[in-house]
Amino acid sequence: MATEAALELDGVVAGYGQMTILNGTTFKVPASSITTVIGPNGAGKSTVFKTIFGLLKARTGTIRFQGRDITNLSPRALIEAGICYVPQGRNIFPQLSVRHNIELGAVAAGRGLTDMPARIEAALDRFPVLRKKADRQASTLSGGEQKQLEIVRGLLLDPKLVLIDEPSIGLSPLMVQETFAILTELRNKGVAILMIEQNAKSALAMSDFGIVLELGQTRIMDTAEAVLNDPRVAALFLGGSIEPKASGDNAPQVN
Amino acid sequence: MSTLINLIISGLATGSIYALVAIGFTLLWQTSQTINFAQGEFVMLPAFFMLAAMNAGFPFWAAILIGMALSMLILGVAFKRMLVDPMLKHGVLPLAIATMALSLAMKESVKQFYSAEAQPFPSLIPSIDLHVLGAVVSTQSLGVLAVGIGAVVALQFLLTRTSVGHQMQATAQNPTTARILGIPVERMIMYSFLINAGLVAIASVLVTPLYLAKFTSGETLGLAAFIAAIVGGFNQVRGAIVGGLLLGVVDNLAATYISTQYRAAVPLMLLIAVILFRPQGLLGSAEERTV
Ligand SMILES: Nc1ncnc2c1ncn2[C@@H]1O[C@H](COP(=O)(O)OP(=O)(O)O)[C@@H](O)[C@H]1O
Ligand SMILES: [Mg+2]
Numbered sequence: 001m002a003t004e005a006a007l008e009l010d011g012v013v014a015g016y017g018q019m020t021i022l023n024g025t026t027f028k029v030p031a032s033s034i035t036t037v038i039g040p041n042g043a044g045k046s047t048v049f050k051t052i053f054g055l056l057k058a059r060t061g062t063i064r065f066q067g068r069d070i071t072n073l074s075p076r077a078l079i080e081a082g083i084c085y086v087p088q089g090r091n092i093f094p095q096l097s098v099r100h101n102i103e104l105g106a107v108a109a110g111r112g113l114t115d116m117p118a119r120i121e122a123a124l125d126r127f128p129v130l131r132k133k134a135d136r137q138a139s140t141l142s143g144g145e146q147k148q149l150e151i152v153r154g155l156l157l158d159p160k161l162v163l164i165d166e167p168s169i170g171l172s173p174l175m176v177q178e179t180f181a182i183l184t185e186l187r188n189k190g191v192a193i194l195m196i197e198q199n200a201k202s203a204l205a206m207s208d209f210g211i212v213l214e215l216g217q218t219r220i221m222d223t224a225e226a227v228l229n230d231p232r233v234a235a236l237f238l239g240g241s242i243e244p245k246a247s248g249d250n251a252p253q254v255n
Numbered sequence: 256m257s258t259l260i261n262l263i264i265s266g267l268a269t270g271s272i273y274a275l276v277a278i279g280f281t282l283l284w285q286t287s288q289t290i291n292f293a294q295g296e297f298v299m300l301p302a303f304f305m306l307a308a309m310n311a312g313f314p315f316w317a318a319i320l321i322g323m324a325l326s327m328l329i330l331g332v333a334f335k336r337m338l339v340d341p342m343l344k345h346g347v348l349p350l351a352i353a354t355m356a357l358s359l360a361m362k363e364s365v366k367q368f369y370s371a372e373a374q375p376f377p378s379l380i381p382s383i384d385l386h387v388l389g390a391v392v393s394t395q396s397l398g399v400l401a402v403g404i405g406a407v408v409a410l411q412f413l414l415t416r417t418s419v420g421h422q423m424q425a426t427a428q429n430p431t432t433a434r435i436l437g438i439p440v441e442r443m444i445m446y447s448f449l450i451n452a453g454l455v456a457i458a459s460v461l462v463t464p465l466y467l468a469k470f471t472s473g474e475t476l477g478l479a480a481f482i483a484a485i486v487g488g489f490n491q492v493r494g495a496i497v498g499g500l501l502l503g504v505v506d507n508l509a510a511t512y513i514s515t516q517y518r519a520a521v522p523l524m525l526l527i528a529v530i531l532f533r534p535q536g537l538l539g540s541a542e543e544r545t546v
Binding site for chain 1: 418421422424425428429431432433434435436437438439
């Protein structure tokens with residue numbers, strides 16, 4: 001992993017109220033790559049994203065984006081820095097039209113952005129389904145179309161880092177393929193992508209790097225291929241656990 | 256026939272006032288889960304701001320502007336910062352109860368510091384009877400209806416045609432996602448409190464010449480707005496408009512055709528009918544918060 005890092009987490013501790021979920025999470029996301037985070041349910045994968053994006057406070061540790069300290073910045077400031085976050089589930093405004101939903105992706109740019117109409121047209125060109133339904137209420141879209149809307153909206157300001165949490169959930173296999181194709185296309189344009197996926201096999205197969213998170217700590221960080229073939233990953237997904245080697249050794253194991 | 260037209264027009268005029276108050280009521284609910292039981296007193300108070308300004312020597316038009324400004328400041332900003340924000344942390348119900356306490360406090364304050372007597376209030380629109388197609392229609396009704404409709408159209412334009420309006424709707428429909436997109440959610444919520452303060456001040460200017468300014472005059476209005484909001488669908492601005500107009504007309508017809516004894520029961524019967532047969536309201540959809 002000699003590549004320059006787009007995103008770096010170093011010893012991040014965060015949680016909800018008294019509860020600590022991230023216990024010194026440490027990892028790197030190389031630039032122009034797709035990095036997939038896998039791990040058991042409740043490992044803290046979504047919590048990592050919320051902490052990176054300023055929705056949860058990091059109690060200690062640092063988060064750096066392109067070398068710059070972005071720990072605990074507001075979502076607005078992070079969007080302005082070039083980060084976009086597509087959370088798990090449905091994140092649309094159901095009673096607004098598809099077009100208005102997409103337009104709201106540009107709010108953080110303020111009035112400075114003069115080519116907004118052109119950008120929205122280009123986005124609609126790329127996704128014909130959304131163009132066809134541009135003036136309908138967003139609630140009339142299918143699950144896959146809603147996810148596409150969220151992605152289009154997130155890409156409106158040309159982010160340099162995309163955080164995307166379980167995009168394939170509830171999508172048809174064809175839609176999953178299409179979504180992965182969009183992410184690959186972005187990666188080829190130089191965007192760094194950090195993705196969480198339950199479907200570890202197919203996600204790692206299209207990724208460059210893989211991270212295994214367990215109990216809020218990085219257990220494995222390697223190329224996607226190595227993670228895919230790691231016997232410990234199979235063990236983990238069969239209900240086992242990857243223990244740190246020495247007792248008291250809390251440092252994440254980085255291969 | 257001519258009386259009927261007359262009754263419908265004056266009913267729509269009163270209904271448009273109900274609608275303004277009901278719209279503000281639903282806006283506060285949508286953007287910050289505030290059930291404002293002091294909404295009627297919010298209509299009562301601006302008239303007293305305006306009376307005080309006139310007593311201080313300002314002309315009527317300037318008094319209206321001063322009343323609007325004070326309303327925004329006190330019923331908008333201060334209400335949100337000093338009552339809603341601290342109480343919402345404890346839940347929707349404690350906040351609702353706090354607004355009930357506020358309504359009592361507002362009534363008592365006006366009684367103590369201004370007067371317990373009903374005060375005459377000048378009318379924005381001169382009252383002249385027009386004879387149209389055999390019906391007698393008062394310019395006052397038409398004027399109230401015009402101002403009410405104007406305010407509603409302007410608000411609908413803001414909400415549906417401007418970026419700020421879309422951001423307000425987004426905040427009401429999905430505040431978490433709104434934040435993730437960098438929408439200034441707190442500012443949007445403040446805007447809805449300012450809009451409510453503006454709407455009640457307009458309603459105050461329109462309604463007070465008809466019923467005089469009195470510390471109790473918010474009671475019936477608050478109830479009417481509450482009923483209008485529920486009849487229309489509680490979570491919809493459009494619903495509040497329809498609910499308000501419908502209630503105004505029904506109320507006015509009941510006053511003429513049903514004995515005065517039962518008149519007060521008619522809005523409540525409308526409310527019960529809607530709750531029984533269409534609990535989501537006339538335009539409402541179940542379990543969704545929208546603007
Ligand atoms: N809003 C919340 N409040 C309290 N606990 C939460 C919240 N969200 C998640 N958790 C808890 O944090 C832990 C990690 O959750 P999460 O990061 O969503 O896991 P996952 O790896 O499946 O994405 C879980 O035990 C979950 O119950
Ligand atoms: Mg998750």
